[in-house]
Amino acid sequence: MRRTATALVLAAAVALALAGCAGGSSPSATIGGSPEVIPATPSPTISLAPATAASCDGVFVTVQFGILRAADVNLCAKTTEPITAAAALDKVGVSVAGTQKYGDQVVCRVNGVPSASKPIDVPGHDPYTETCASMPAAYAYWAVWVRDSPTGTWDYAASSITTQQLKPGQTLGLKFTTGTDTAPPQG
Known part of the structure; x- marks a missing residue:
């Protein structure tokens, strides 16, 4: 018993x-x-859509932080119409900051990183602190990529995030790139 x-x-x-x-x-x-x-799991303020480009009903967004050690983002910006890269990022809750000199022509920070106060340690270089005053260092910058289909070839974005147009089925990729790693995003 x-x-x-x-x-x-x-x-x-x-x-x-x-x-x-x-x-x-x-x-x-x-x-x-x-x-x-038992408290309920809080509902997210953004719709956490499919985590793969193939299952996305809109523009798939991937953000890969690399050496910055933040959690990667793989979300779907649901849309049936073309939107800008900035709108896709906004739909999935990713914040982006440009530079003082070049504005949104250059992505300087994504979700607040790299930090304005914490140096970045890139192997083979002195520690570097990003100020976002002008161009980021050639060995520590955000690369903006676009892919036409879930299995297509990655290309660098042709314009700034506020003017780069994306159609449903395309993928937007932001990848923190070091001088030794210039490969496009994974996945």
Whole structure:
């Protein structure tokens, strides 16, 4: 009997834990006579669409931070009409800053990185702190790429993020590039 009660309590705890992972409304359970409320998983403010270019109903956006060690972004900017690269980034919640001298013609920061106060360590170079005053260093910059289809060839963007037009089915890629790594984004 004791073994059965222990198994039931364990099964209830597992079910409770799984219910908390499911999101939605806040589930509650009674354990030992007192109700315990498990907070719901907060809903994101942006729609987290498919994580692959092939399943995106719009413009797929990939941001690869490389040595900056931030979490990569792989989201779908849902659209049925052509949009600018800046609009696609905005739709998926990615912020971009240009430079003082060149404005949006050059991408200097993505989601606040590289930091204005923390030096970037690029192998073979002295530590570099990005000020966004002018052109970033040739060995530490954001490259902007465009791909015509999920399996197509990557090309550098032809214009600034505010004028670069993208059609549904295309991919926008931002990749932090070092002088030794000039390859297009992965995926």
